[in-house]
Amino acid sequence: MALLRLENITKRFGGLVAVNDVSLEIEAGESIGIVGPNGSGKTTLYNVISGVYPPEQGRIFFEGKDITNLPAHRRAPMGIGRTFQIPRPFSSASVRENVAVGAMFGTLSGKVSVDECSEIAEHYIELVGLQAHKDKDSGTLTPVEKKLMEIARALAMKPKLLLMDEAMAGMHPRDIDDMVKFLKKIKEDEDITIVSMVEHIMRAVAGFAERVMVMYRGAKLIDAPTAKALSDPRVIDVYLGRPTGEGEDAEG
Amino acid sequence: MKINIAKYYPLIPVYAVYLTMFLVGFFVPGLWQLVALLAFYCALGQSWNIFMGMTGYVDFGYVTFIALGTYGMALGITYFSQFPGLGIAIIFIGLLLALFLSTLSAILEAGIALRLRGAYFAIACIGINEGLRHLIEGAKIWGGSEGMLYWKELTEVFGTETAIQLTTLWADIAVFIIAAMAAFINVYYMRSKIGYALTAIREDEDAAKVMGIDTTKYKTIAFLTSGWLGALVGAMAWGLKLTHVFPADVFVIHYTVECIVIVVLGGIGTLLGPLVGGLIYGLSKYWLAIILPGFQLLIFAPIIICIIIAFPEGVIGVVKRRVKGTRLERYII
Amino acid sequence: MLKVENLESGYGSMQVLWQLHLEVNKGSITSLLGSNGVGKTTTLCTILGSVELWGGKITYEETDITHLPTHKKVDLGIVLVPEGRHLFVNMTTHENLTMGAYPKEAVKHMAESFELVYSLFPILKERAKQRAGSLSGGEQQMLTIARALMTKPKLIMFDEPSQGLAPKLVGEVFDAIKKMRSEIGLTILLVEQNVEASLNLSDYVYIMHEGRIKAEGSAEEIKGSRDIKEAYLGI
């Protein structure tokens, strides 16, 4: 049974078809990259999966259960966690409180006390290396620190499926390598399935994802093992413009 | 379950102030009315702050709850005075009716208003307040614009002596109790899951949803609590104390604005803030009325404007920043 | 042409820039590189005046413009192609461009400016009557650049012009930037995360880290310096 199964998802905004008939199956333990330019429907797809809005057509199954019409706050406790493209910290709350919110309302919801959540939060803050900042208001962090905090917050939810949105945009290529290593480790240690979404950091995709789905104008262009997907002529034609390895992977 | 007493330390200064106020009012002759007025403002500030301070939503129609609380008490006394055997239970029936009416209006408002943010929410709340007022007047519900007078009923049940006691002393004491309750609930919420959820909602509602927070549930909790406390204040400070109610007097947006001024003066989202704000506001209003009768509003309006612009954090907001990192920190939130 | 000395700035109580210096020579393409959050955008906004300046001096064509408000700087010929586009989405493409020609000098040359941007971006002419919000991501980016050109600038600052574009379109945007220098003779200050492409395009490069300039040099020098690339660009 697939961990997440999308069946023919379509989402429109007014006249604009943001996601067009996309199907996808994700098995537990996979790491998948979703690639496509801005406006190709990636974020909309994430929003549909995490329940920000329902799709017009299609069904979503999580661990075999139909969650198409479940509100967002019911999905998170089932094990769907996510980060945002532009970090969305709860600015007036400290880093520790932010991460504690993840623990409090994630899959542990109802099983742990407020104080225990604070302890869990400390653990993940250390894991992402933010211990020096844990009592700072999250609004005062730098963008990269905010991204790390979001990752800690999402991990504190103890999710089964983690949806990462541009987690590595704006990082040094070297930091991207570190992040890729970190994600691989987390994936094993915490037993999480990770879907990562990127615009153009092919270096991260190639390093991290086993499988890649390329989206273009709301539709699925290809869904294949990473190397195959990135060398597919259609992908090169509409998206990459030239084969990878000619400089694109050095972007940062 | 282990109860962490340290969490409730911030209540110490709050209760110390309430106790001082009460003792001063009780033992210094001639000050009881002033102290009762101050308690009224503090209680309103505390109650309003639970919703506004924690969620960031500006309920501009908050006075609806106070007004309906007043009507609850009025209805309780007017209709149940037919059964003199009920005795003091009539007052409690009045309080229950206050809670009931405020719940109805909260449901009405929550259904629509909690889905909206910002400007629309503020306007929707004002709209419901005015809609109710004019509906009562227009459809001549509960006496319409002629309102309800029930001093006679009150004396019939309790006798003149007790009725005077109830309206001049016990109504005010009740307001103190409500204020203390509001402060306790405020701390309890701040220190529990509810507080974390509401902070998340205040800062980024959509992100909060995705984090697994049932935003409607938590907003409703805060909204209802705040509304109930407001209704109780209305039932006691207006309903029981004045023994009359007129729609044109109770559904007045000015009172909401007073709540906002109090909370902002003291510090939004803080526990001690509404208390400090209530004292400053109540005292200066009282004082201005004595030295410059008739000019209060003319003087108040520009002062409010200046304070809001120059001092948006409020007194406690500033104090909190000052005591950060010191031993006083855990007493002041 | 533009000289920035000891620039300091930030938001609220949070300082973002320290002792920043920068020089942009007439007719050159100068790049400001660094990872996310080091203060590149803040630098551009402070130069233009939309972020409050705490200290330092900005000189433009020998005049001190440190304390001029944004619109006066635009009048003098400095323009920013902002990150996140900031288009008027409910106005048509044509109206957006007209708004670009807002400065008094630019109004006089509106007709030729239109000719220029339509020749640079022919697709915008086809979309003239369309709402800006209905354009594709790439077209919107072109419109943002075109709108900036309508102000009749001499110095044009780009804030992450390739962000969010398909790699294929990124090349087109960089080609357009190149043309602006060679065909119109504009001076360009570029903020980018696309290090490789920026190095290929620029004459001179500044590298920012944690709100300060950490290294500078001609593009060739930077390309040649292993240390700099390792330390600040991570390549």
Next chain:
Amino acid sequence: MILELLAGNLIHGLLLGCVYGLSTMGLSLIFGVLKVINVGHGPFIMVGAFVTLAMVTIFGTAPPVAIPAALVVGMALGFAFFYTVMRRLIKAPEFTTLLVTFAIGILLQEVVKFTFGAEYRGYNWEVGKIILTITTIPMTKVYASIGSIIIALLLYLWFNKTRIGTAVRAVVEDSEGARVCGVNVDRIYALSFAIAIGLTVMSGVFLTMFIPVGINPYMGGVYTLKAFVIAVLGGLTSPYGAFFAGLIFGLIENGAYVLFAQIPGVAPFSLTVSLAFWMLFLLLLIKPTGLLGAK
């Protein structure tokens, strides 16, 4: 009989609706440009009424002469409040702007009260009437609505045909975008605020031409509330939306009054006011962005 009454009242409602529309355009403009709800909107209408009263009773002029005077007074007040107060509140949290604009309203009321007194006043202006079979319409009402339409049209032209007007629209859409185009955004804020207040004060003149009695320092409150309903109906950020919503509101208000008056044992006037707010309630329930809004 009732249909005739209804038809007659609807004509009055349409005429009054024009004035309502104009009186709300300022509120929408301020919200569009500054993202501020002017809770002190009504008192500015009241100022307009007193400007008219002063012109008529002190200088002995005809009420329409007060229109330019109201514009001048309004814009002066607008600039004054903008540069002393509103300028500091542009990125401030909502409750501060609500509170401050409310306080401005109170300030206006109190100043007028201490200058002119608190009693109800009125004036008389006879310029004939149109007699129809179903109703009689004083010419003053016709002039008031024609005047409102003309001013709304002038505003439309200003928005769409002038450089500054277009800049105002640009600022409404994206103030940062306007800034990089070289627009002096702060001046646009000031100018829009002043024009909005000018419009509001002018609408006070037309309102007294429509209802030349009941002028007092506290008359504004009810118009604040009506303006909210109309503004939401019109989509909140669109001044033209507000104008047309004003027409709808005028029709409903006057029509409903006739119907409520048929019900025995109620106070039709209050019930009509109440209806306006239930309309607002329903509207926000069904379509929060307003009926005539852009999206």
